[in-house]
Amino acid sequence: xxxxxxxxxxxxxxxxxxxxxxxxxxxxxxxxxxxxxxxxxxxxxxxxxxxxxxxxxxxxxxxxxxxxxxxxxxxxxxxxxxxxxxxxxxxxxxxxxxxxxxxxxxxxxxxxxxxxxxxxxxxxxxxxxxxxxxxxxxxxxxxxxxxxxxxxxxxxxxxxxxxxxxxxxxxxxxxxxxxxxxxxxxxxxxxxxxxxxxxxxxxxxxxxxxxxxxxxxxxxxxxxxxxxxxxxxxxxxxxxxxxxxxxxxxxxxxxxxxxxxxxxxxxxxxxxxxxxxxxxxxxxxxxxxxxxxxxxxxxxxxxxxxxxxxxxxxxxxxxxxxxxxxxxxxxxxxxxxxxxxx
Amino acid sequence: xxxxxxxxxxxxxxxxxxxxxxxxxxxxxxxxxxxxxxxxxxxxxxxxxxxxxxxxxxxxxxxxxxxxxxxxxxxxxxxxxxxxxxxxxxxxxxxxxxxxxxxxxxxxxxxxxxxxxxxxxxxxxxxxxxxxxxxxxxxxxxxxxxxxxxxxxxxxxxxxxxxxxxxxxxxxxxxxxxxxxxxxxxxxxxxxxxxxxxxxxxxxxxxxxxxxxxxxxxxxxxxxxxxxxxxxxxxxxxxxxxxxxxxxxxxxxxxxxxxxxxxxxxxxxxxxxxxxxxxxxxxxxxxxxxxxxxxxxxxxxxx
Amino acid sequence: xxxxxxxxxxxxxxxxxxxxxxxxxxxxxxxxxxxxxxxxxxxxxxxxxxxxxxxxxxxxxxxxxxxxxxxxxxxxxxxxxxxxxxxxxxxxxxxxxxxxxxxxxxxxxxxxxxxxxxxxxxxxxxxxxxxxxxxxxxxxxxxxxxxxxxxxxxxxxxxxxxxxxxxxxxxxxxxxxxxxxxxxxxxxxxxxxxxxxxxxxxxxxxxxxxxxxxxxxxxxxxxxxxxxxxxxxxxxxxxxxxxxxxxxxxxxxxxxxxxxxxxxxxxxxxxxxxxxxxxxxxxxxxxxxxxxxxxxx
Numbered sequence: 001x002x003x004x005x006x007x008x009x010x011x012x013x014x015x016x017x018x019x020x021x022x023x024x025x026x027x028x029x030x031x032x033x034x035x036x037x038x039x040x041x042x043x044x045x046x047x048x049x050x051x052x053x054x055x056x057x058x059x060x061x062x063x064x065x066x067x068x069x070x071x072x073x074x075x076x077x078x079x080x081x082x083x084x085x086x087x088x089x090x091x092x093x094x095x096x097x098x099x100x101x102x103x104x105x106x107x108x109x110x111x112x113x114x115x116x117x118x119x120x121x122x123x124x125x126x127x128x129x130x131x132x133x134x135x136x137x138x139x140x141x142x143x144x145x146x147x148x149x150x151x152x153x154x155x156x157x158x159x160x161x162x163x164x165x166x167x168x169x170x171x172x173x174x175x176x177x178x179x180x181x182x183x184x185x186x187x188x189x190x191x192x193x194x195x196x197x198x199x200x201x202x203x204x205x206x207x208x209x210x211x212x213x214x215x216x217x218x219x220x221x222x223x224x225x226x227x228x229x230x231x232x233x234x235x236x237x238x239x240x241x242x243x244x245x246x247x248x249x250x251x252x253x254x255x256x257x258x259x260x261x262x263x264x265x266x267x268x269x270x271x272x273x274x275x276x277x278x279x280x281x282x283x284x285x286x287x288x289x290x291x292x293x294x295x296x297x298x299x300x301x302x303x304x305x306x307x308x309x310x311x312x313x314x315x316x317x318x319x320x321x322x323x324x325x326x327x328x329x330x331x332x333x334x335x336x337x338x339x340x341x342x
Numbered sequence: 343x344x345x346x347x348x349x350x351x352x353x354x355x356x357x358x359x360x361x362x363x364x365x366x367x368x369x370x371x372x373x374x375x376x377x378x379x380x381x382x383x384x385x386x387x388x389x390x391x392x393x394x395x396x397x398x399x400x401x402x403x404x405x406x407x408x409x410x411x412x413x414x415x416x417x418x419x420x421x422x423x424x425x426x427x428x429x430x431x432x433x434x435x436x437x438x439x440x441x442x443x444x445x446x447x448x449x450x451x452x453x454x455x456x457x458x459x460x461x462x463x464x465x466x467x468x469x470x471x472x473x474x475x476x477x478x479x480x481x482x483x484x485x486x487x488x489x490x491x492x493x494x495x496x497x498x499x500x501x502x503x504x505x506x507x508x509x510x511x512x513x514x515x516x517x518x519x520x521x522x523x524x525x526x527x528x529x530x531x532x533x534x535x536x537x538x539x540x541x542x543x544x545x546x547x548x549x550x551x552x553x554x555x556x557x558x559x560x561x562x563x564x565x566x567x568x569x570x571x572x573x574x575x576x577x578x579x580x581x582x583x584x585x586x587x588x589x590x591x592x593x594x595x596x597x598x599x600x601x602x603x604x605x606x607x608x609x610x611x612x613x614x615x616x617x618x619x620x621x622x623x624x625x626x627x628x629x630x631x632x633x634x635x636x637x638x639x640x641x642x643x644x645x
Numbered sequence: 646x647x648x649x650x651x652x653x654x655x656x657x658x659x660x661x662x663x664x665x666x667x668x669x670x671x672x673x674x675x676x677x678x679x680x681x682x683x684x685x686x687x688x689x690x691x692x693x694x695x696x697x698x699x700x701x702x703x704x705x706x707x708x709x710x711x712x713x714x715x716x717x718x719x720x721x722x723x724x725x726x727x728x729x730x731x732x733x734x735x736x737x738x739x740x741x742x743x744x745x746x747x748x749x750x751x752x753x754x755x756x757x758x759x760x761x762x763x764x765x766x767x768x769x770x771x772x773x774x775x776x777x778x779x780x781x782x783x784x785x786x787x788x789x790x791x792x793x794x795x796x797x798x799x800x801x802x803x804x805x806x807x808x809x810x811x812x813x814x815x816x817x818x819x820x821x822x823x824x825x826x827x828x829x830x831x832x833x834x835x836x837x838x839x840x841x842x843x844x845x846x847x848x849x850x851x852x853x854x855x856x857x858x859x860x861x862x863x864x865x866x867x868x869x870x871x872x873x874x875x876x877x878x879x880x881x882x883x884x885x886x887x888x889x890x891x892x893x894x895x896x897x898x899x900x901x902x903x904x905x906x907x908x909x910x911x912x913x914x915x916x917x918x919x920x921x922x923x924x925x926x927x928x929x930x931x932x933x934x935x936x937x938x939x940x941x942x
Binding site: 203204207215218220330 | 727728790794884887888890901903907908911
Binding site: 381386400450467471478479480492518576599606614622 | 687691708754757758773774780781782784785789873896900901904913927
């Protein structure tokens with residue numbers, strides 16, 4: 001048999017290479033332990049943990065900050081990912097000095113974990129660093145003539161929205177549609193019926209807003225519910241899209257907070273909230289939170305904009321709409337799945 | 343573990359020998375030969391058609407999309423500082439995880455095929471377990487054990503050891519998902535080998551260690567090598583589990599697959615595909631190594 | 646092969662430094678010590694392996710089980726039988742079964758062509774077979790979306806349907822059956838097939854009675870690997886399937902969603918179910934393979 005015959009041959013001993021390999025591995029391992037130190041929390045280094053969207057904006061903001069006297073010599077580590085996942089990571093031990101998430105509950109999680117001060121939002125901007133609005137992205141030329149929420153429930157219109165259960169940020173979209181119905185004078189029951197009709201037209205629920213945008217750009221669907229800043233960023237990249245700001249829509253407010261007591265991080269956050277910083281945010285498509293920064297007409301104000309507080313705040317909304325078994329949206333998805341099973 | 347569980351050509355199979363044509367076999371009639379040729383062509387067409395659709399098209403697509411805008415953007419993307427760091431971090435993690443899995447894989451295979459103890463089934467199941475867990479769940483489970491709020495969280499924090507969100511955690515995640523390969527490739531070879539030679543060495547006075555080094559290890563080396571190649575390929579491409587335990591800190595805990603995703607998220611398609619090509623090339627390198635070794639095995643078999 | 650090193654001193658002669666059971670058995674003394682040393686190494690080795698497996702597999706799985714059952718058995722049952730979880734689990738299992746059946750057939754076919762046939766480019770094709778296995782799943786997902794979505798250069802658009810799930814799974818599990826069957830085919834003794842043919846058996850009979858039974862253990866082991874991989878697959882499915890709950894949402898995506906919702910017990914519970922399913926299949930296939938190899942060969 002093969003093995004017996006090969007044993008009869010002279011076989012090179014592989015002892016030495018194996019030992020060498022183990023030594024190399026150990027050396028690398030030790031080197032790895034040495035280099036795995038996450039940024040020191042002394043002043044001079046800031047670890048920023050943020051949601052995915054503002055990565056491009058920070059590419060401009062951080063150099064601008066380090067050019068100022070307060071920011072001179074400060075070095076940065078950056079981490080970007082889905083808002084909920086990032087928040088969870090920090091709560092589970094990921095070192096962070098400043099956090100910027102998509103929605104408030106992701107910061108509240110860190111307050112509960114004792115990492116962020118409860119007074120984090122007791123400032124002039126209530127803890128928010130940027131704002132945006134929910135918009136509807138359509139193909140260039142708007143072939144299906146979509147002008148608002150009511151068009152999304154028309155037969156034959158294919159809607160994309162990220163999955164509100166895998167992406168917390170996607171909940172902005174759903175609540176924008178729901179709240180708009182209420183603002184237009186419908187009753188809660190009618191607004192729920194609207195949601196159901198809209199979900200019937202949803203053809204893809206990607207796990208994140210970026211994935212949903214990818215899907216849309218790959219040719220799927222007629223309308224993508226997204227945030228204005230994403231639409232602006234994508235248009236800048238030359239994608240063949242337009243976006244529609246519905247008459248009634250939700251104001252998306254993105255919170256920022258300092259973790260622990262890193263002096264450079266506090267200075268950084270102050271810079272982000274300063275007119276100079278806000279101007280850069282505006283140039284990247286984010287609505288500033290302080291007045292007097294945006295150029296007139298740069299960000300059209302929808303006639304009926306409302307916040308999540310109008311709907312009861314995130315805590316109540318999450319419980320009422322997105323609770324795994326009893327939530328309104330959960331039930332809608334279930335009813336659609338059961339009745340339209342393939 | 344399934345007996346012929348190997349993912350590459352390796353010396354195995356029991357009563358099977360190299361083919362040889364018996365002398366004096368009559369030539370087939372022309373009609374039969376034509377039918378046989380038609381059958382052969384048909385089978386080939388079906389198999390290659392399936393492969394073209396499922397395999398060759400994606401490969402061609404990857405290369406097309408990468409070099410769509412020329413070679414220069416690809417070079418720039420691949421030499422970007424974060425990309426380079428991600429490349430070396432991936433190599434570093436693989437260089438730790440794979441040797442560990444190799445050493446322990448051989449040990450586990452020895453236990454399974456040479457050990458005398460109860461609970462071999464349990465051991466086999468434990469080794470197979472990483473195959474059956476979704477990578478996302480692997481990440482979750484590791485955080486449950488080694489994360490700050492996990493079982494060992496306080497102990498690790500008290501001793502200043504950072505596992506999760508640092509390279510050690512990523513090494514563990516990578517080691518878990520690539521655990522079974524060396525063991526799975528080596529065990530069947532050990533079984534085929536039988537203990538004759540080892541017993542002979544023992545009666546000649548060799549110590550256990552010598553028996554292992556001089557008799558067993560050289561005989562199973564092809565199984566070990568294939569296991570290493572597969573382990574490496576799996577470890578290089580691992581995304582799900584590592585993404586959860588890494589914290590995604592740019593320039594620090596971003597492996598190449600994580601970097602690929604980062605580029606996609608930023609609509610840097612060229613950058614994403616460029617780094618993906620690097621990964622594919624690294625994997626192809628290990629495949630080439632495997633194919634070279636396959637040829638050497640076949641030559642030895644022809645003895 | 647080089648001879649093992651120390652030859653034992655002959656019985657009766659005193660050995661160098663022998664602290665054996667008796668001076669006259671000094672040679673055996675050193676032999677016994679080395680055996681004892683080897684045994685100590687064996688125990689140490691077992692201990693180290695035990696620690697390694699604990700750190701990497703046992704503890705994490707135990708933590709998963711603990712999390713899954715943290716609300717008690719009722720909560721576990723509720724989470725596992727919720728409509729969306731059921732739909733996701735069922736979809737995963739059904740799709741995985743379909744995919745492994747297709748793999749069993751086509752994988753064997755491809756292995757056959759690669760071993761028994763000759764055509765230009767065969768070596769390239771052979772080398773590429775393992776590519777799906779080595780590619781990061783996210784790359785696989787993006788490429789499949791580009792190829793089989795709306796902008797498809799081949800005119801095939803199956804993205805966001807259940808067919809896309811099958812497609813992605815077939816892609817990532819392609820190598821398993823092929824690579825399991827190939828080595829067996831290479832070593833197959835063709836004289837039996839030719840003998841049967843010269844005795845008048847048609848090619849189909851030869852295939853059914855002689856070739857397939859020998860290949861069965863290899864096919865079965867490839868199927869087991871495919872199934873385990875398919876059940877846990879996540880990265881390549883996330884983009885192309887659309888993740889529509891109850892329609893195209895698979896188990897691993899559901900688990901991911903539950904994690905994002907901070908419903909860790911639910912995530913762990915469904916993971917445990919999927920894990921058990923994969924293990925059951927793996928175990929059953931192992932038994933089948935062992936039984937067949939005992940009774941057929």
